[in-house]
Each structure stands twice: as structure tokens, then as C-alpha cells.
Amino acid sequence: MRRATSVCYPLLLAAGILLSACASPPTPPENLLAPDAEQAAAREMQTRSFDVADRTQAMRGVIAALQDLGFIIERANEPLGLVTAARFAEPSYQDMVGITVTVQPEDSDKMRIRANVIYNNKPITDPKIYQNFFATLERSIFVGRN
Amino acid sequence: MPAAGLLVVLAFATACAHTPVEEFFRLTAESAAQRAAETRMFEAASERELLSASAAVLQDLGFQVVESVREVGFLRAAKERSAREYSQEIWRWVLFTFSTIGLASGSNTLILLPVDLQQQIDASLVARPLDAAGSRHEVRVLFYRIVWKSDGASGNQSIPPGEQRMETIRDPRIYQLFFAKLSKAVFLEAHKI
Numbered sequence: 001m002r003r004a005t006s007v008c009y010p011l012l013l014a015a016g017i018l019l020s021a022c023a024s025p026p027t028p029p030e031n032l033l034a035p036d037a038e039q040a041a042a043r044e045m046q047t048r049s050f051d052v053a054d055r056t057q058a059m060r061g062v063i064a065a066l067q068d069l070g071f072i073i074e075r076a077n078e079p080l081g082l083v084t085a086a087r088f089a090e091p092s093y094q095d096m097v098g099i100t101v102t103v104q105p106e107d108s109d110k111m112r113i114r115a116n117v118i119y120n121n122k123p124i125t126d127p128k129i130y131q132n133f134f135a136t137l138e139r140s141i142f143v144g145r146n
Numbered sequence: 147m148p149a150a151g152l153l154v155v156l157a158f159a160t161a162c163a164h165t166p167v168e169e170f171f172r173l174t175a176e177s178a179a180q181r182a183a184e185t186r187m188f189e190a191a192s193e194r195e196l197l198s199a200s201a202a203v204l205q206d207l208g209f210q211v212v213e214s215v216r217e218v219g220f221l222r223a224a225k226e227r228s229a230r231e232y233s234q235e236i237w238r239w240v241l242f243t244f245s246t247i248g249l250a251s252g253s254n255t256l257i258l259l260p261v262d263l264q265q266q267i268d269a270s271l272v273a274r275p276l277d278a279a280g281s282r283h284e285v286r287v288l289f290y291r292i293v294w295k296s297d298g299a300s301g302n303q304s305i306p307p308g309e310q311r312m313e314t315i316r317d318p319r320i321y322q323l324f325f326a327k328l329s330k331a332v333f334l335e336a337h338k339i
Contacts, residue, residue, distance in 0.1 A: 056217055056218060059217075059218050060218055060219075063220070063272055064272075064274070064286075067184075067272065068173060068177050068181060069170065069171060069173065069177070070170070070177070070180065070314070072268070072288055072290055072314075073220060073222070074222065074270070075213060075222075076215045076218050076220045077215065078217035078218055087170060088290075088312050088313065088314065089164070089165060089167075089170065090165065090314070091165070092164055092165075093311050093313055094310075094311075095164070097167060117167070117171075119167050124167055126167070126168060128168050129167055129168045130171075132168060132171035133171045136171065136173055139173075144274075
């Protein structure tokens with residue numbers, strides 16, 4: 001009886017693999033890349049307008065704010081208004097917090113700043129985190145202006 | 147087995163030491179002290195001159211500049227060095243010797259601690275003007291390192307090499323040394339020496 005079971009299992013497994021190989025691949029849903037309400041809410045949470053006319057000045061404010069928060073500036077691209085930074089989630093040195101900030105002109109005297117935070121490559125959706133970041137950024141831009 | 151148990155307890159304790167993510171986006175009482183340690187003011191004719199002097203100091207210290215954005219006064223540099231330390235090597239062999247004594251008596255207690263092997267030291271530097279005339283500038287630098295560990299063993303389980311650890315360098319002497327060198331370099335750059 002035991003021998004019959006031990007022979008049946010590999011056969012069943014092989015049959016399962018063969019069947020799954022023959023089945024047609026799953027088709028992606030049609031609305032895979034369509035914008036949804038969640039995306040719009042995330043964008044709103046991650047975006048804030050600041051009264052700064054000069055993009056470079058706004059980028060310097062972003063960099064100073066991130067440095068004050070203990071982040072390591074990894075990359076900056078002035079023509080695109082992009083700043084990428086990361087920090088170790090101390091006291092744990094295995095975890096990483098990453099942030100990408102984009103600075104785009106919104107008006108003649110306003111900049112639209114968007115931040116995306118990831119924790120160990122997982123997007124962060126807690127609005128409190130973005131509120132804290134923008135509060136620090138506001139202070140940094142104010143100090144830079146004065 | 148006790149060694150493996152101890153490792154599991156240590157790993158669990160480390161895993162529990164998490165800070166909520168929102169705390170990383172809030173200024174703390176330490177932020178101002180860290181800022182002071184990482185920042186110095188310099189008199190220089192232009193930001194370009196200051197960045198050039200900063201790059202020269204990093205090169206003198208053996209770094210390779212890997213990223214530079216003049217428009218926002220940003221430089222990033224890196225260097226690789228050995229991370230071996232005598233104290234870690236001594237501990238590794240002391241524990242190994244004691245565990246082999248236990249092994250001879252029949253218990254499975256082999257311990258070979260992984261030690262630091264190689265490290266990459268990085269510097270992230272930002273210069274920004276402090277006045278409209280552009281003669282006073284602030285330089286903020288942050289040093290950090292990534293350390294790779296050697297292999298090891300705990301009982302029957304071998305620990306593969308290559309485990310990474312990352313840490314920010316907080317030793318104020320490192321920053322003082324860097325700024326002392328930068329101060330000299332700014333002077334030399336200004337006088338084209």
C-alpha cells in the first residue's frame with residue numbers, strides 16, 4: 001500500500017506539471033494600467049505646493065530637509081528636478097527607507113513637490129509620514145529663503 | 147544546539163528592534179547636533195570653487211567621485227577598503243578553539259563567528275550658498291559604510307559569506323579631519339597654489 005502511494009505521488013505531480021504547461025497563460029486584466037481612485041488619492045497625499053519661484057532653490061530645500069532627517073543623498077538631477085535619498089532604519093541596519101522627490105514648476109511662483117517613500121522596497125501609504133516630511137520641507141524652504 | 151538557539155534568540159532580538167517609519171520623517175533633538183557635526187561654513191569666491199576643493203580633498207582621501215551635480219552643489223564619492231579588525235579575528239579564534247574542545251567531548255557546539263571582511267566607505271556632500279553675494283557657503287558631508295561579512299558556522303549549520311551591514315559613521319574626529327583638510331584646500335584653491 002505504501003509503495004503504491006509513493007509511486008502515485010510523483011506521477012500525479014508530473015501530470016499536474018504537464019497540465020499546467022499545456023494551459024494557456026493567464027491574460028492580464030484590461031484595466032491593468034488604468035488610473036484608479038487609489039492612485040489619485042496617493043498622488044494627492046504625496047504632493048504639496050510651495051511658494052518658491054526657483055526650481056533649484058526648491059531642490060536645495062528638499063536636499064537640506066532630507067539631510068536634516070538623516071537621509072543620505074544618493075542622486076540628484078537638476079534638469080528633471082529629481083532627488084533620490086535613503087537611510088538605514090536605525091537601530092536595524094538591515095532595513096532601508098528610500099525616498100524619491102520630484103520638483104516641478106506649477107505656476108510662475110509655485111513649485112509642485114511630490115515624494116514617494118519606500119520601506120524595504122515596499123511603498124508607504126501612511127499619510128502621516130508624508131505630512132511629517134512636508135512639515136520638515138516647509139521649514140527647510142523657509143530657512144533657505146531667509 | 148545551544149549555539150544555534152542563541153543565534154535564533156539574537157536574530158529575533160535584532161528583528162524586534164524596529165523603529166516606526168513615521169519616526170524617520172520627524173526632526174528629533176539629535177538632528178541639530180548631527181547637523182552641527184556634519185556642517186562647516188567656508189568663505190569661497192564661488193560654489194564651483196568650493197565643490198572643486200571638496201572633490202580634491204575626497205580624492206586625497208582615496209575616494210572616487212561617483213556622482214556630481216554642480217547646479218545643486220552635490221558630490222558623492224566612494225572607496226573600498228579591508229574591514230578586518232584584530233579584535234574580531236581574536237574573538238573568532240577564541241570561540242572556535244573553545245567550541246572544538248566541546249566538539250571533542252561529543253557535543254555539537256562548533257562556533258565560527260563571521261567577521262567583517264570588506265567595506266565600502268561613501269561620502270555624500272552638499273554645498274550651498276548662505277548669502278546673495280555668494281561668498282559664504284555651507285558644506286554638509288555625511289560618511290557611511292557598507293560592510294561585507296565572512297563565512298562562519300554554528301553547530302552543523304554553515305553561514306555563507308557576503309552578509310551585509312550598513313552604518314552611518316558618527317565619529318566626530320572623521321568629520322573634523324575632513325573639514326580641516328577642506329579648509330586648507332579652499333585656501334589653496336583660492337590662491338591657485
